[in-house]
Amino acid sequence: MCLPALCTGVMKIASNETIPKVMGVAEGVNNAVALSNKQDLVLVVKMDPEERIDDERGSSFSRTLKEASGSGCEIVSQSSGFQQDCVPLFETGSDTTQEVIKLQSPNIAIDEHGNQGTFTLIYNQGFEVEVAGYKWFAFFPFLESNGTVTSYCDKARPGWVHDVMARQWSCFYGQRIDPPANKIPLVIAHHSSKRVPRQLFKNNPNIVNAINRIQTKWKARQYPEYHLFSSLFYSCSPVIVVAFTRRPPQSAPVTQDVKRLAGSLPETWDWRDVNGINFVSPVRDQENCGSCYAFASMAMLESRLRIITNNTEQPILSPQQVVSCSHYSQGCEGGFPYLIAGKYAQDFGMLEEAYCPYKGVDAPCQVQPHARYFVSDYQYVGGFYGACNEALMRLDLVNNGPVVVGFQVYDDFRYYSGGVYIHTGLHDSFNPFETTNHVVLVVGYGHDASSGLDFWTVKNSWGEEWGEDGYFRIRRGNDECAIESIAVAATPIPQLS
Structure with a gap:
């Protein structure tokens, strides 16, 4: 380990x-x-x-x-x-x-x-x-x-x-x-540390055709509705480019005790449908701001509050509060969920969306006193950075609720429309973006019979029009795009009735 x-x-x-x-x-x-x-x-x-x-x-x-x-x-x-x-x-x-x-x-x-x-x-x-x-x-x-x-x-x-x-x-x-x-x-060395210019995304039919030609695990399509949008729509942050040019730690080995516990878990799980009940808040759109870490962090707390209270509390929390007020992160320039869903939420508490609506820009921190949601504890899955693995993620997911993860976004991922994503190695000449880090929410897992692949079900923050109604599935069990390396979990505290 x-x-x-x-x-x-x-x-x-x-x-x-x-x-x-x-x-x-x-x-x-x-x-x-x-x-x-x-x-x-x-x-x-x-x-x-x-x-x-x-x-x-x-x-x-x-x-x-x-x-x-x-x-x-x-x-x-x-x-x-x-x-x-x-x-x-x-x-x-x-x-x-x-x-x-x-x-x-x-x-x-x-x-x-x-x-x-x-x-x-x-x-x-x-x-x-x-x-x-x-x-x-x-x-x-x-x-x-x-x-x-x-x-x-x-x-x-x-x-x-x-x-x-x-x-x-x-x-x-x-x-x-x-x-x-x-x-x-x-x-x-030899790597620019300057912020990446906000280039405009251009649909590239050539890479879409190539993706669909060389593999059948997932489908790609063009997104004309996002043509000429800023590239920030497709990444968490232009600042984290350098941070992920080198890979995070590989997922930790699975101990026999963890393997035994994970072996007793259901074959499939989805917090959107637990005996017909949905415990996941709606998909949202981070827009032209590198605030994925804030959206994923709030989405985890929202879902876990629903689980803890059996859906009697269904708040929508404020990513804008994080963007504008948190000094454990850098607003629209990026951040880390451990410091937001965890430390910031514990130290300062989270407002509901109505009291600090999303603007998608680095607006000044101007919030009035209102009731806030806090967390009682937070940690990297496994207990500390570098201790995470697929089995521990499933255990925390089923027992406690969705978990926040970071992963590497490549050119081909932006064109994902359905199926179980595996990075193809293809690069988009129309949009020469560098590899970036993105933060999302894992809400379930399962096995895809058509592809033969185990997968994670993941909630994104690019709107419902992208992917599978705002979600995507990605190969599970081999740390695809480093998605099983740095999962974060936190326990929110419900409001008093």
Whole structure:
């Protein structure tokens, strides 16, 4: 099994208060946690305006682990109450205190007092540690220069720490202790880190004909209704292009216990039809915004709320709240469901669509106080990043509800109209897009007799006109397009009656 570790060894933490000040958490334009996209750290407490944090890094999983492994890492914490941007706190030279946390394989965190908790990577973007009633979250810094992106996975830019109730907040930064002598930064060489221009999608009959000619597992068709639409309609984000030019970890091996449990599951499952009852919310359209991660995250919470309440609660939650207000993501430029369906929903709660309607643009965060839906827990399927596999996904899916997944979108997928999708290897000369990451919702699984393939049933966010009424099926059991690598699950809390 792959080890998703920030570092294996010792982590050191510093703060000017052992216990952060108690602060109320209310979200709005001026009092929400904010991520600085303009300034970042190469070395801890040294600012460099040329660095920024977003979804453009592309270090591979194995390289991330190699760079992050060592004798330990240091986390420095500056108490700040509830801060929008943690970076300025570490420019003032204020006093700090320090704490040591030891991280062990596969996902164990132990603090100086012997308290044991957990940690996980968040793709190659950052990490989260939970120990002794506190959660520590930060992004990794990276440097882009002359079209090359260098990721520093042995450091953490200023991030946020809070108690598990999200009432006491502070800021911290981190650095691994005693780095190896042969340190090699994670470099994506000769690859532009600039945002991809918003090209117009053009239907290409040649690739459609070629897809249908070389295989019979699925059908392709042109989508004249989307001709000359921005290419953003067909991808989650133009920013994540670099992040997925290198593959995420392969799905983890299946243990005998998991294999036995999965063997008792039904041969087929679909949350749209459980004894004639539908627990899945309607298909929506993300439009010209890279907000797939927000739509898939909200769709999972919506479905799981329906399941938990036996359909007595059927909210439609607000992706626009995520796009406009979340600083754990980058609005229409992309994000990760672990940080949205999980961390953001737990820390701040989700509004219903009526209170923050979807606009499909990076609009200002302007929301009024209303009841919100929170989550009690969240995790990568398998417990941490790198522990996911097909059997664990089916177990979580059947027992708890739909799961959010990321996968690689290739040119041919955009023309999917039905059947069980397998990447053909064909490329579209009309639309020379790079491989991008897309986030969707798995709602079921089954076996297709005509093709002989096992499949996942997946809810997309490109409208009901695309695919099989807004859904698609994709080959199951061999990590097709990395769809079985980084599934995310969360448990929403229903409203009181």
